[in-house]
Amino acid sequence: MSEASTSLIRRLRSRAMGLAVAGTALVLAASIPATAVAGQTRAASADPVSVMTYTAKERQKALAYWTPTRRKAVGKSVDLGPTGPKAKPWQGTAMKTVGRLFFVNANGADTWCTATAVKSANRSAVMTAAHCVRRGSSPDNTNILMVFVPGYSKGEMPYGAFAVRTAVTPRSWENDSADDLSTLVVDTDKSGRKLTDVVDGQDIAFNRPVGGTVSAFGYSATRPQLGEELLRCVGTAKKKRGLQAIPCDMSGGSSGGPWLADFNATTGKGVLVSVNSSLDSLTPTEMQGEVLGATAKKVYERAAQQG
Known part of the structure; x- marks a missing residue:
C-alpha cells in the first residue's frame, strides 16, 4: 500500500471513530472552520513539533471554570450506551497517575479525555491523544481551559487539579491528522508541588x-x-x-x-x-x-x- 493511501485511511479512520466527547455527540476529527484562540503561541511551521502555551491568566481561569457542579454536569451530558463487555471498572489499587482531562473544545463545548502522568525531567509531563488537544488537519481549532485531575473518581479529586501550561503535538497531526498523541506540561498544584512529586509517573x-x-x-x-x-x-x-x-x-x-x-x-x-x-x-x-x-x-x- 502506498504512503498516500495509508495516510488517507488514517484520516478516514480518525474522522469516523474519534473518541473525545462533547455535549451529546462524538467529536469527529474532520476539519471545521478555523477559530482563533487567544493567548496561545505556535512554533514555526517548519518545526515537526507544534507547541501551544496558555497564559497564567488562562490557567487560573481554567481552574476556576471546572467547578464540582460543572464536572458533574459534563458527565451527565452524554450517554454512549452500555459499558462492556470488554471494558471493566477498575477495582484494584488506586491509579494515581491516570486522570480525567477536562477542557472546552473548539466548538465551545465542555468535554473530557483521559491522560497519564509520566516520568520526565521536569516532573510535569502528561501523555494523552492529540485529538484531545486540537482538531486534526485544522491548525486553528484548538482546545482551551484544560485541567488534569489525576486519580479522579466519582467527583473526587484526591490529588488536586493541575492546569495545563503547554500542549505539544506533532505537526503531522495539526496538518494531516497523523500521529494522534500529545504530551502536556502542567502547572504545580496549589501547594507548589510538581505533578509527579505528588502522584509519581509511569515509565x-x-x-x-x-x-x-x-x-x-x-x-x-x-x-x-x-x-x-x-x-x-x-x-x-x-x-x-x-x-x-x-x-x-x-x-x-x-x-x-x-x-x-x-x-x-x-x-x-x-x-x-x-x-x-x-x-x-x-x-x-x-x-x-x-x-x-x-x-x-x-x-x-x-x-x-x-x-
Missing part, C-alpha cells in the same frame, strides 16, 4: 516492538459510569495498518488513556506504550493507538524541556 517506552499483554485505561462515557469511574481493557497488542490494536470497547472520553505494558496490578505501574486513539470503524470492539516512535519521542522530549 514510557519508544520504539518498543508491538506485542504482549497491554492494559488500557480510560474514563469512557458509557453507562453506568458516564466518565465518573476508570475502566480497563486487557488484551494482546498487534500491528494493524501502521498502528497497534487491542480488543477493547471503551468509547468517547477514554481518548488519550494509557496503554500499559508490563502492568503490575498491585502497584498500578507499568510502561506506557501508546494511548487510546480510536475504535476501528469496521471493528468497533477494537481500540487502536499509535506506535510510539521517533515522532512521539520528539514530542515528549520537547515537552520535558519546558520548565
Whole structure:
C-alpha cells in the first residue's frame, strides 16, 4: 500500500471513530472552520513539533471554570450506551497517575479525555491523544481551559487539579491528522508541588516492538459510569495498518488513556506504550493507538524541556 493511501485511511479512520466527547455527540476529527484562540503561541511551521502555551491568566481561569457542579454536569451530558463487555471498572489499587482531562473544545463545548502522568525531567509531563488537544488537519481549532485531575473518581479529586501550561503535538497531526498523541506540561498544584512529586509517573517506552499483554485505561462515557469511574481493557497488542490494536470497547472520553505494558496490578505501574486513539470503524470492539516512535519521542522530549 502506498504512503498516500495509508495516510488517507488514517484520516478516514480518525474522522469516523474519534473518541473525545462533547455535549451529546462524538467529536469527529474532520476539519471545521478555523477559530482563533487567544493567548496561545505556535512554533514555526517548519518545526515537526507544534507547541501551544496558555497564559497564567488562562490557567487560573481554567481552574476556576471546572467547578464540582460543572464536572458533574459534563458527565451527565452524554450517554454512549452500555459499558462492556470488554471494558471493566477498575477495582484494584488506586491509579494515581491516570486522570480525567477536562477542557472546552473548539466548538465551545465542555468535554473530557483521559491522560497519564509520566516520568520526565521536569516532573510535569502528561501523555494523552492529540485529538484531545486540537482538531486534526485544522491548525486553528484548538482546545482551551484544560485541567488534569489525576486519580479522579466519582467527583473526587484526591490529588488536586493541575492546569495545563503547554500542549505539544506533532505537526503531522495539526496538518494531516497523523500521529494522534500529545504530551502536556502542567502547572504545580496549589501547594507548589510538581505533578509527579505528588502522584509519581509511569515509565514510557519508544520504539518498543508491538506485542504482549497491554492494559488500557480510560474514563469512557458509557453507562453506568458516564466518565465518573476508570475502566480497563486487557488484551494482546498487534500491528494493524501502521498502528497497534487491542480488543477493547471503551468509547468517547477514554481518548488519550494509557496503554500499559508490563502492568503490575498491585502497584498500578507499568510502561506506557501508546494511548487510546480510536475504535476501528469496521471493528468497533477494537481500540487502536499509535506506535510510539521517533515522532512521539520528539514530542515528549520537547515537552520535558519546558520548565
